Amino acid sequence: AQTVTQSQPEMSVQEAETVTLSCTYDTSESDYYLFWYKQPPSRQMILVIRQEAYKQQNATENRFSVNFQKAAKSFSLKISDSQLGDAAMYFCAWGDYKLSFGAGTTVTVRA
Amino acid sequence: DTGVSQNPRHKITKRGQNVTFRCDPISEHNRLYWYRQTLGQGPEFLTYFQNEAQLEKSRLLSDRFSAERPKGSFSTLEIQRTEQGDSAMYLCASSEGGGNQPQHFGDGTRLSIL
Numbered sequence: 001a002q003t004v005t006q007s008q009p010e011m012s013v014q015e016a017e018t019v020t021l022s023c024t025y026d027t028s029e030s031d032y033y034l035f036w037y038k039q040p041p042s043r044q045m046i047l048v049i050r051q052e053a054y055k056q057q058n059a060t061e062n063r064f065s066v067n068f069q070k071a072a073k074s075f076s077l078k079i080s081d082s083q084l085g086d087a088a089m090y091f092c093a094w095g096d097y098k099l100s101f102g103a104g105t106t107v108t109v110r111a
Numbered sequence: 112d113t114g115v116s117q118n119p120r121h122k123i124t125k126r127g128q129n130v131t132f133r134c135d136p137i138s139e140h141n142r143l144y145w146y147r148q149t150l151g152q153g154p155e156f157l158t159y160f161q162n163e164a165q166l167e168k169s170r171l172l173s174d175r176f177s178a179e180r181p182k183g184s185f186s187t188l189e190i191q192r193t194e195q196g197d198s199a200m201y202l203c204a205s206s207e208g209g210g211n212q213p214q215h216f217g218d219g220t221r222l223s224i225l
Contacts, residue, residue, distance in 0.1 A: 004153070033211050044115075045154075045202070045216040052211060091153045097142065098167065099214065101153030 006092055006102035013082045014110050020067075021077045021105045023092030030054075032094055034068065036077045039104070040088040048090070051075065084109050113137070115217035117203050123223045124193060131189045132220045136205030143186050144214060145178055146202040147171065154202055160186060161208070190222075198224045 004025045013019035025034070036048040049061045051068050058066050063080045075094070079086055087109045093099040116135040124130050136143050141162050146154035157176070158168045162183035172178075175194075180186040190197055200221050204214040 035213070037216075044218045045204075047213045047215075050211075050213060093153070098144065098156040098159060098169075099146075099154070100156070103151070103153050 004092055004094060004100050004102035006105050008105045009103070010106045010108070012108045012110060013079070013086075015084060016081055018078060018080045019082055019107065021079075021090055021092075021107070023075045023077070023102055025073050025075065025092070025094045025100070025102075027073070027094060029096075032096055034066075034075045035093045035095075035099065036064070036066070036075075037091045037093060037101075038086075038088045039091065045091070049077065079107070082109050084111060115203055115205050115215050117201075117217035117220050119220055120218060121221050121223070123225065125225050126193055126195060128193055129189065129191045130193060130222060131187055132201055132203075132222075134186045134188070134203030134205075134217060136185070136203070137215055139207065140205035140215070141183065141208050142206045142212075142214075143180055144204040144206075145186070145188055146204065148200040148202055148219070149198075157188075193222075193224050195224050198222055 032053045034051040037045045038048045039045045049064045051059045065078045067076045089104045091104045092102045118133045144159040145157040148154040158178050160180040175191045178188045200219040202219045204216045206212040206214045
């Protein structure tokens with residue numbers, strides 16, 4: 001089975017600090033895409049950042065960046081300068097047309 | 112861009128009843144996806160359409176589930192003879208063609224089976 005594992009059910013971060021969310025996945029494919037989605041409570045899922053597996057350069061999007069290790073099948077998300085609005089459930093996903101999601105990591109931001 | 116719209120937001124029904132959900136994708140998106148999300152879990156893929164063609168169905172989609180996308184615009188997901196285990200959030204997403212295109216999600220329809 002092709003799975004996504006997010007080993008941290010919950011993470012807490014002080015406002016303005018940095019937090020890193022881990023994600024590992026399992027696939028036999030060589031070309032695919034990786035995503036981090038954010039789901040605030042009772043709100044829709046929003047794309048945070050995406051990475052193309054054939055690109056070695058790690059993607060960045062403002063305060064969000066990834067550390068993509070293809071050989072290790074690892075795709076972590078770093079949130080820098082955390083803000084109160086970053087509080088949400090974060091899902092790691094991989095796929096091409098259909099996405100496989102991890103169970104999510106709940107991020108709380110302390111003021 | 113008005114976003115992906117799903118109706119209803121909430122549906123409460125008795126076990127054994129049929130329910131139908133609707134999804135209106137972003138207008139220029141030719142791909143449409145359905146996912147199911149249970150409490151504390153990530154979404155699970157159910158099925159997807161390229162225009163009006165249903166190209167793949169997950170094994171999660173039993174015979175009681177049927178999805179359509181007539182004319183390649185909105186889509187409906189019907190569940191017949193609902194069971195307790197069908198209680199979940201049903202998410203719809205749409206994207207432009209191509210696997211690298213991000214999927215845009217709707218707010219979901221939360222189904223509760225009494």
